[in-house]
Amino acid sequence: MDNNNSIGQIERLVERLARRVRLQRVVNALTTALTLQILMIALLVALATPGWIDVASRNMAMLATFAIPLITALVAWFRKVDKISLAQVLDRTHDLHDRLSTALFLADKDRNDFEEAQIRDASNFIKSVDVGLAAPWRRPAEWVAFLVAACILLGVGVLKMPDHRRPLAADIVIQHDKILDDATLAMERERLEALKQTLVEAGLEDSKELIEALDVLLDRAENREISEKEFLEELERIEKKFLDKDDGGRKDLAEKLKEAAEELEKAMGKDLNQVPEAKALVDALKEKDYQKAADAMDALAKKLADPNLSSKDLERLAKIMEKFSDLIDPNDPKLQKLIEENQALADKLSKLFAQEKLSDSEKKRLNDVKKKVADLNRKKKANEGTLVSRQLKELQRKTKEVAGGARKAAEEKKQKGKKPEDPNAAKKPDFQQEAGKKAQDAARDLEKEGKEQQKSEARGAAQKQLDELREAMQRSGVKRGESKDGESQDEEKGKQMKDFLDKAKGKKPEEGKEGKFAQLGEGEESKDGKTGTDAKKGDERKTDKKGKGEGKGDSEGLGEGSRDLEDETKLDAKRVDEKLEGKKGDGPTRSEVIQSASEEGFATTEYKEVFVDYESVVEEVMEKENVPKGYRFYIKRYFQLIRPQE
């Protein structure tokens, strides 16, 4: 047998084995790759079902996964296989003692006799070789993993994945304690509406934003989105942003003008009565009403411009305006006086110092006085630069010009009466018209100032509301501290309100409720440090002074219930009791009206009217009297609670 033929046979044998080995490799690699692919597809399905990825992306990715087994199979098939190693495998499995592998090794070299004999020897065993025995078909190692992956894919396909597109759980809402009760909120909202109108009318910048900010704040308080601390901080922020603006001492300006007007009235009351426009101006300034003052000044200007105005009237007007101008002192007279006094003292002491008659303590005093004079002068200078000082100076200048114009016009008129008509009269300046114009200028200034004043007042009103809101919140906080159950407290208040309204309608309150109401009244009072006893004492004293059968003290509505009054208050000092008697006017007094209303019931009078009557009286009292802030709050709350329902 030709040895080359033998070698060819051996090579073919090895090639067969190589194919088998490659195939086995491909199967093994494919199993692994398919396992991976199935897992990836399962993942993609799991992601696509609830919508984490869209269907198009899923399909693209799924298609891409098919590259994994394809590439793996190709790599497995084409990976190099060593022929000698395969021949060794054949030798080992058939117990051929490396005959085939040696023959294959010798195939490519020049062979001697012995080597040729070796190949012949090897060829004798070719027929006995079974390739299948050398590379038996084996189950891929990853077949279990493959089955598991297939099951996972099936599971993912069958089971419904959690869908993230379902509505998510609602955000956690932090609900704070109620910091303002419903009644306070309603009251504040109502007041806010009023404030809005005031601010708009005043033409205050940022008024809309301010109202909106307050509205939002109240909404948040109502929805319990804000804590007490946050509420106060927000209030402070609003206050700083919208209201913390310097009005330039407009109050001082109004006060100084008022003082000047009063002085003017004192000094020239008679003259003023003869010039109603000037009188109106003085009155307006006394009332600190710039708008009225501007109107009066306007009227005065018209009057001044009137050519029919007599020289006497002009002179009177000039006098009034001159006086008024003199009375307007841009400098602080008290400060001026203080400076002068100190300066005089300093001069006196300096003189003595020059004569060396001063003791050490007096020398020290001299230094102190000098320092004080210097301080006061500095203060004076600072005052001169203020808005008030500038405004006053301006007004002083203008009134002086008005007065000057009027005086010149008066003189001119006098001259006119004595001399014949001057042909150059048209060329001469018309002092009367000039004075009128100056007066008009002054009127414009006053009008402008009036607007500013209105704004300032509006700001003040807003500030007041903020203060009250803050106080209302703090008060509510006190109550929350007393009773944690805010809702039951609201319920209680609702019942109280109902009882009160029933009472107001003349119905008798349900049994037991009155006592409760009375008790609550006491409690509230005691919170402010005023005991029930103190309250009774006050009532008693009042009864003593009033007389007229008001000493019963247990009348409905005083909040005393059926309790006994305590002993009279004992005073340490000696005193004489006097019975004061008021003068009776034409109509019934307010207290009589109220008394009669309570005695007669509300059958014939509309509750709304009664309420308005009560409220106006109380507001008047609160304006005039020095009612403590805390009490003001309760009074307002009370009226808020009994406000007639629309």
Next chain:
Amino acid sequence: MSEDARVEEQVAAFQKDCNLVLNEVGKMIVGHRDIIEGVIIAMLAGGNVLLEGVPGLGKTMLVKTLSDTLGLKFSRMQFTPDLMPSDILGTTILAESQDGQREFRFERGPIFANIVLADEINRATPKTQSAMLEAMQERSVTIGKETMKLEDPFFVLATQNPLEMEGTYPLPEAQLDRFIFKLRVLFPSLDELHTIMDRTTQREQPEVQEVLGRPRLLEMKAFARDVPVARHVQDYALRLLQATHPEHPAAPDITKRFVRFGSSPRGAQAVLIAAKVSALIDGRFNVSSADIRKSATAAFRHRIILNFEGEAEGVQTDDIIQKIIEKTPENVKS
């Protein structure tokens, strides 16, 4: 008969002659088939053998029988501490010739034989042991200025007793390396002992015949060298050799732990040449990995030097070699 056919016949004849020798020796030596085969392989490979075993196991008998079977000149030396190199190599003596003249004549020692049995070689002093070195490696003896070639085949078969270590001189590594194989003669089994008793206690003693002549032996020895070895088989033998070296990355843990020095390249040479003979004895035309494995133990066991830990633990080099064979794959390519 073609040239190729002649090779096949030669292989068959080789196998047949080896079997003849084996069978003939087997008449005298009971059991120890592997030892006899090992000795024949070593002889045909042109190497020397160190036989290790307790006294009375038939070591000397084996060598004597072998020399009788092969028709070779045999000499036996009993090594003792007072044995001198000249006792082995021979000495120059003053001798009177027939014509009455006196002359110096070299009297050859027992080394001048085909098969030399160095009995209990470790009992001689290192000086005497080293006298064997040149003869074993160079196949020649130098006395004075004269170097004399030893007759081919020259085969040294040394024995040593592993038990009686007192008063012995362990063979140096260089000398150990000269032995192609170190064979361990184990105690015979009960059946073998019965056979020994039967054969040695009867009236007629078995006699061995000369089955091979010296020329045939030399022919066989030369023929064995022609057996082809494929590169991957040779690679396997060399990887086994590398694995005996503790510093080599392919060395198994047991080597790294217990071995101080691995085998020299002579070990691999011994393995390959012995594997060739082994393949021929098996009637094959090529060396197989199995042949390599078969000769590896006998070729490496005296070439691996244990470290202190190995000595202390009583580790046998045979175990290490077995582990190396287990851990070394036949082929490294997939």
